[in-house]
């Protein structure tokens with residue numbers, strides 16, 4: 172009998188190889204899996220080792236059992252008993268059978284070349300081999316399915332990672348910056364930090380310059396954004412820091428208490444105040460205010476572009492007054508999209524000098540600020556960073572804007 176060892180990755184491949192080399196009569200005698208040792212385990216798959224045999228030419232085939240195939244387990248047991256008896260030198264009686272014919276022949280050495288013991292070994296081994304082969308085929312199929320699943324999961328993870336925004340983009344989005352602006356900022360930050368990109372891009376007017384004759388500065392914007400408060404802060408700055416002659420005016424004569432508020436500020440700082448009633452008296456009153464001042468600060472009634480009658484009143488009044496500078500006041504607590512919409516509406520309707528962004532102290536995600544500054548809709552002029560007069564007003568500069576962005580919880584990512 173010829174016995175040979177084969178090795179491969181899959182049982183069915185090795186069996187095919189055996190059949191090809193030894194023919195279809197070959198039987199599998201033994202199989203086992205061999206795993207590489209050490210680090211190689213991680214890099215390579217286990218291999219299957221198969222021992223196969225084929226009868227030599229002329230070697231007689233095993234005697235037929237006659238009554239069909241004996242169950243494998245009982246035949247294996249009979250074979251084992253026979254082998255043990257043989258090894259002990261005990262009687263060489265054939266082991267008991269179940270009546271279907273001799274399971275194993277271990278009598279005196281056979282008269283012919285035929286070896287019944289070997290035949291039976293081959294027989295049992297053949298059945299065992301086929302059973303094992305079926306099992307391994309099953310196991311291999313399961314392994315293949317598992318490998319497929321693992322590949323699928325790895326692919327899904329890679330796809331998810333590819334779709335997830337990069338950390339810089341994520342940080343900007345988390346700050347409330349709109350997606351298109353965030354993408355532009357990240358693209359501009361190629362090879363430098365996001366902060367540097369923002370710094371390069373932010374445009375600011377600098378503070379209102381006095382000294383070239385009386386100047387009328389009007390504050391416009393929606394209601395409640397901090398126009399009157401900003402006017403008081405500016406008045407305090409010009410009067411107390413720059414020692415300029417300041418006149419406070421208000422054209423918001425409809426809203427109850429607004430002019431009283433201006434008058435209270437004026438009284439506190441000992442500054443003259445004037446109510447501007449549009450449009451008939453407006454021009455005349457402003458002329459009077461100009462004559463006695465370095466700067467006239469004009470508070471206006473809340474209005475939104477196109478929303479009549481407030482808007483028409485505001486425009487008529489501004490035409491009469493002809494301010495030297497118009498600053499739009501907006502609150503940082505508005506959503507980025509609302510802020511952009513408001514600023515865009517005002518800048519298209521009025522010749523804005525700058526935008527004052529208030530309530531930065533109340534805004535947790537200054538995405539709207541980044542958004543505004545980045546889009547260059549209108550340069551920023553002042554930042555309101557609290558309700559206190561006169562302290563909580565800063566002149567808008569790229570550094571001051573960045574400081575606001577840095578003060579957020581995602582600052583570190585943006586600094587990278």
Ligand code: GDP
Pocket residue numbers: 393394395396397398399400401473529530531532533555556557558563
């Ligand atoms: P107006 O209707 O636009 O004139 O707004 P006001 O000046 O009357 O301000 C409305 C509210 O916003 C008031 O309670 C102010 O104290 C508050 N306010 C204005 N500016 C700021 C700011 O920068 N920070 C904070 N926290 N509150 C502000």
